[in-house]
Structure formats: C-alpha cells, structure tokens
Amino acid sequence: xxxxxxxxxxxxxxxxxxxxxxxxxxxxxxxxxxxxxxxxxxxxxxxxxxxxxxxxxxxxxxxxxxxxxxxxxxxxxxxxxxxxxxxxxxxxxxxxxxxxxxxxxxxxxxxxxxxxxxxxxxxxxxxxxxxxxxxxxxxxxxxxxxxxxxxxxxxxxxxxxxxxxxxxxxxxxxxxxxxxxxxxxxxxxxxxxxxxxxxxxxxxxxxxxxxxxxxxxxxxxxxxxxxxxxxxxxxxxxxxxxxxxxxxxxxxxxxxxxxxxxxxxxxxxxxxxxxxxxxx
Amino acid sequence: xxxxxxxxxxxxxxxxxxxxxxxxxxxxxxxxxxxxxxxxxxxxxxxxxxxxxxxxxxxxxxxxxxxxxxxxxxxxxxxxxxxxxxxxxxxxxxxxxxxxxxxxxxxxxxxxxxxxxxxxxxxxxxxxxxxxxxxxxxxxxxxxxxxxxxxxxxxxxxxxxxxxxxxxxxxxxxxxxxxxxxxxxxxxxxxxxxxxxxxxxxxxxxxxxxxxxxxxxxxxxxxxxxxxxxxxxxxxxxxxxxxxxxxxxxxxxxxxxxxxxxxxxxxxxxxxxxxxxxxx
Numbered sequence: 224x225x226x227x228x229x230x231x232x233x234x235x236x237x238x239x240x241x242x243x244x245x246x247x248x249x250x251x252x253x254x255x256x257x258x259x260x261x262x263x264x265x266x267x268x269x270x271x272x273x274x275x276x277x278x279x280x281x282x283x284x285x286x287x288x289x290x291x292x293x294x295x296x297x298x299x300x301x302x303x304x305x306x307x308x309x310x311x312x313x314x315x316x317x318x319x320x321x322x323x324x325x326x327x328x329x330x331x332x333x334x335x336x337x338x339x340x341x342x343x344x345x346x347x348x349x350x351x352x353x354x355x356x357x358x359x360x361x362x363x364x365x366x367x368x369x370x371x372x373x374x375x376x377x378x379x380x381x382x383x384x385x386x387x388x389x390x391x392x393x394x395x396x397x398x399x400x401x402x403x404x405x406x407x408x409x410x411x412x413x414x415x416x417x418x419x420x421x422x423x424x425x426x427x428x429x430x431x432x433x434x435x436x437x438x439x440x441x442x443x444x445x446x447x448x449x450x451x452x453x454x455x456x457x458x459x460x461x462x463x464x465x466x467x468x469x470x471x472x473x474x475x476x477x478x479x480x481x482x483x484x485x486x487x488x489x490x491x492x493x494x495x496x497x498x499x500x501x502x503x
Numbered sequence: 504x505x506x507x508x509x510x511x512x513x514x515x516x517x518x519x520x521x522x523x524x525x526x527x528x529x530x531x532x533x534x535x536x537x538x539x540x541x542x543x544x545x546x547x548x549x550x551x552x553x554x555x556x557x558x559x560x561x562x563x564x565x566x567x568x569x570x571x572x573x574x575x576x577x578x579x580x581x582x583x584x585x586x587x588x589x590x591x592x593x594x595x596x597x598x599x600x601x602x603x604x605x606x607x608x609x610x611x612x613x614x615x616x617x618x619x620x621x622x623x624x625x626x627x628x629x630x631x632x633x634x635x636x637x638x639x640x641x642x643x644x645x646x647x648x649x650x651x652x653x654x655x656x657x658x659x660x661x662x663x664x665x666x667x668x669x670x671x672x673x674x675x676x677x678x679x680x681x682x683x684x685x686x687x688x689x690x691x692x693x694x695x696x697x698x699x700x701x702x703x704x705x706x707x708x709x710x711x712x713x714x715x716x717x718x719x720x721x722x723x724x725x726x727x728x729x730x731x732x733x734x735x736x737x738x739x740x741x742x743x744x745x746x747x748x749x750x751x752x753x754x755x756x757x758x759x760x761x762x763x764x765x766x767x768x769x770x771x772x773x774x775x776x777x778x779x780x781x782x783x
Contacts, residue, residue: 275616276609276616277572278558278560278572278607278609279572280558280560280570280571280572281570282568282570283605283625286625286668286669288562288603289603289604289605289625290560290561290562290570290571290572290603290604290605291560291570291605291623291625292557292558292559292560292570292572292605292606292607292623293607293621293623294607294609294616294617294619294621294673296616296617313671323568323569323570324569324570325563325569325570325571325572326572327558327572327573327574329556329558329574331611335650336555336556336574336576337574337576339574341573341574343571343572343573345563345566345569345571370615388566389566391593393574
C-alpha cells in the first residue's frame with residue numbers, strides 16, 4: 224500500500240521541513256518555511272494507522288536471546304498496537320518468556336524502498352486479560368481486520384498490546400528522528416491520508432491548470448508552466464512545479480486545517496479563485 | 504510483489520504436500536501424493552531470492568536489550584543475506600555492540616496477509632572486512648539493487664552478512680516448520696519463480712481448454728468443466744478445477760525438472776498432446 228501523503232521519491236524532494244533541509248542547490252526553497260507541515264509524530268501516527276501488517280520483534284527462546292522477527296497483522300488502539308495471536312506461535316512463546324518487543328511498520332511501494340517511510344515502536348508487550356481491555360482491543364482489531372471475525376473467538380488466541388515506550392521514525396532519506404514520546408502519543412493520524420490518492424489523481428487528471436495557477440500566484444515559482452500535485456495532508460499540499468530552472472517543489476497551506484475530502488475540495492476551489500484574481 | 508509459485512489463497516487450498524494435510528472434507532485429495540512438490544527449504548530459498556527488502560532485527564543499545572526492528576534492503580549471497588548499511592544507522596550501532604540478529608522476509612500481497620509466505624533467518628551478523636568477502640557481497644548486492652551503484656563507494660557504509668544458523672518458514676496457514684539448516688543451505692531457489700506469473704497468465708488467458716484436458720486425463724477430477732492454473736514450479740503445476748462437487752485442487756508433475764520458461768512450454772505442450780490422446 225502506498226500512503227501518498229507520506230513519502231515517495233517526489234515527496235523526498237520536498238523535504239524542506241523543520242526536520243531536514245535539502246543541501247542540493249537544485250532543491251531551492253520555493254515555499255515559505257512558515258507553511259505548516261505535519262510533524263514527525265503526526266506522520267508516524269498516520270503511517271501506523273494506514274498500514275495493517277508489520278514485523279513483530281521479540282526475544283527468541285531458541286536460539287536463546289536472539290532477536291526474532293515475525294510477520295503480524297496489527298491494529299492501532301490509540302497510540303499502541305494490538306495483536307491477535309495464537310498461543311502456538313513462536314512470537315507468543317517468546318513474549319510470554321520476555322515481554323520486550325518492537326513493531327516495525329513500513330510503507331509499501333517498490334520503487335525506491337529506502338525512500339519509503341517506516342516507524343519502529345518499542346515497548347513491553349502484554350497479554351490483555353482484563354475483559355474491558357480485551358473488548359477494546361477486539362473492537363480495534365476487528366475494525367481494521369474484519370475478516371478476523373471468523374476466528375475471533377478461538378480459545379488459543381489472545382489479544383496482546385505493546386505499550387509504546389519509544390518510537391523511531393524514518394520518513395525517507397535524511398528525514399528521521401527518535402520521536403518524543405509525547406509527540407507520538409498526542410500525534411493525530413491525518414484524516415485526509417485515506418483520501419489523498421484520490422485527491423491527487425483527480426487534481427492531476429482534471430485540474431492541471433489550477434495547479435499552475437497556485438504555483439504562479441502563491442509561490443516563488445511564478446514562471447511555472449506545468450505542475451503535479453504530489454501530496455496532500457490536513458495542513459496543505461505539495462506540488463512539483465516545472466519552472467524555467469527545472470522542476471521545483473512547492474508547498475502551500477490551506478486557510479484552515481481540514482478533515483474531509485469535501486473540505487479539501489472547498490479549499491482548493493477557493494484557492495484557485497483567489498489565484499486567478501491575483502494573476503489577472 | 505507476489506511470488507505466484509509460493510502462496511496465495513488459492514494455493515493454500517492446495518496444501519496437500521508432505522508437510523500439512525488439509526483436514527477440511529472439501530479439500531479432497533485429487534492428486535497423487537507421490538507428485539513431487541517443492542520442499543519447505545526450497546520454498547523458503549525461492550522466497551528469499553525473490554524479495555529484496557525485509558526487517559532486520561537487532562538487539563537495541565537504547566532501550567537496552569529490546570529487540571529492534573528496522574527496514575532494510577538485502578541481497579542473498581548463496582544461503583546468507585548481505586546488507587549495505589550506514590555506520591550512522593541504529594541497526595549498525597546495535598550490531599556492532601551485539602551481533603545477534605535475524606531477518607524477516609515476507610511475501611507481499613494485500614489480500615489475506617496471513618496466507619502469504621515468510622521466513623525468518625537467524626544468525627550472527629558481521630561486518631565483512633576481508634576484501635574478497637566484501638567484493639562478493641558487493642557483487643550480489645549490486646545485482647539485486649543496481650541503483651545502489653551511486654552510493655556503493657560511500658565510506659561510511661559497510662557490507663554486513665548474517666551467517667544463517669537457523670531458519671523458520673511459514674508458507675501460510677498450517678504450513679510452517681523450523682527448517683533443517685541443511686535443507687536451507689542446500690535448497691535451490693526455483694528457477695521458474697520469476698516467470699511463474701507470466702506462465703500463469705498466458706495459460707489462463709489462452710489455454711483454458713488445455714487445463715481442462717490435463718485435469719480430465721491425469722487427475723481424479725475427470726468431470727472437470729473449467730480450470731485455472733494457480734501455480735507453477737520446477738516440478739509441476741497446480742490448478743483449481745471446477746468439478747461436479749465444486750472447486751478442487753489438482754497438482755500434476757512435469758516429466759522432468761524444468762529450469763526455463765521454454766522447458767515449461769515444452770512440457771505443457773507435450774502434456775496436452777498426451778492428454779488429448781488419452782481422452783479420445
């Protein structure tokens with residue numbers, strides 16, 4: 224799965240955020256650095272909320288002490304991942320003997336794998352035995368994995384949760400950090416992420432002229448001749464603008480934070496109107 | 504990436520190999536259990552050879568002792584995975600302090616993630632310092648990741664290898680085992696794997712009648728009315744046959760082990776000729 228809002232080779236060229244400044248001279252600053260961008264905590268929470276499978280790392284019983292990676296399905300319950308796993312599985316036996324664990328969540332996409340985003344969530348894993356906790360985990364898990372319904376009552380399966388203690392986020396080349404645990408816990412997944420691919424393909428297919436107007440009116444790329452929208456998030460959107468000096472990244476902010484595709488449309492329509500008034 | 508020869512929901516219904524017998528009454532044995540099938544060692548080696556990214560599990564320096572999962576690109580050098588990783592990366596710092604490691608390699612495909620194949624390779628990781636070893640690793644790595652050419656001489660990167668000591672293979676539901684290390688080391692990746700998707704789509708699009716003939720002539724599904732080829736490997740191929748009792752799995756063997764798409768074509772053509780003679 225590709226979560227368009229998060230990364231891609233194109234977005235990599237847009238990494239002029241608070242966390243990493245491009246050093247290549249071609250990646251000229253074309254947008255106001257005051258334009259709000261998602262924080263690493265928000266990007267990581269968005270990624271974790273969009274992906275459904277990852278690698279659970281546990282401490283092996285055999286060969287003893289080796290870190291053991293296994294494929295798992297997970298769901299996010301707030302800021303912590305929950306699992307529904309069999310007592311017979313190696314990882315479950317490992318966690319029963321040593322609760323230390325991590326979950327690696329990686330964005331899909333084959334193009335340039337190291338440009339993709341990923342996050343490692345580290346903490347202690349525990350079997351949820353309290354019925355309230357189990358019910359909450361079950362609801363979260365079934366919402367993400369509805370097909371698990373048919374074995375959700377299996378008696379040799381249990382709900383486990385990693386209580387996240389630290390998290391490392393890598394958004395692609397040169398965009399990485401240990402997250403402050405508060406940034407992880409309080410970060411809200413982007414509500415636009417699930418719609419980003421649709422918005423991008425619509426804008427690029429049907430509103431190429433609007434994209435050019437945005438760049439000409441609101442960015443330093445006033446000589447833009449063509450533009451492609453490369454990402455959209457709750458705070459704004461990014462484009463690759465064809466300029467006299469070659470392709471340049473442009474990020475523009477929405478007037479206000481958005482939460483739905485309808486609000487994205489509203490903002491984009493209002494902005495093109497303003498852009499055309501500006502350009503007259 | 505989907506490695507068609509290895510698994511899928513359809514192939515899951517064909518899991519009547521030496522390693523797991525279907526218990527459901529609908530999964531009637533329609534093929535001779537003497538028909539050779541790939542071993543778990545061969546399936547795991549094929550998977551490891553087809554995928555290029557995985558999760559490296561190391562022992563964290565911080566928080567100390569926790570198993571730490573990170574996204575990596577890898578290449579197989581024979582039976583052992585090699586990595587080209589930066590000294591600055593967390594996993595490299597971890598491996599320098601504690602060589603114990605594993606690599607989880609998982610087949611892609613979103614449909615039913617737990618039906619996909621995966622293998623965990625466990626062993627000690629070491630930096631390759633001998634120039635001969637480094638050269639061999641570099642060649643293997645560049646063959647798999649030609650785009651790494653542009654940073655292959657970076658001085659703060661090094662080649663690391665996990666010398667595999669044990670391996671656990673999970674081919675999907677109910678098809679799992681700790682591999683005998685000899686089966687892992689001696690298992691040859693299937694030479695047909697990279698061509699399987701093409702063979703399947705060609706046979707299903709253009710030779711649906713041949714598939715029906717195979718089932719009628721060579722399996723117990725003598726009342727087959729339609730069939731879909733679901734996998735092909737060096738030893739034979741599998742189909743889902745529509746019979747009077749519903750869909751049934753059928754596996755047939757080639758006359759001799761094959762190594763190329765041309766040999767697959769030769770076998771398939773010869774078999775349809777024989778099938779039609781049989782059915783006259």
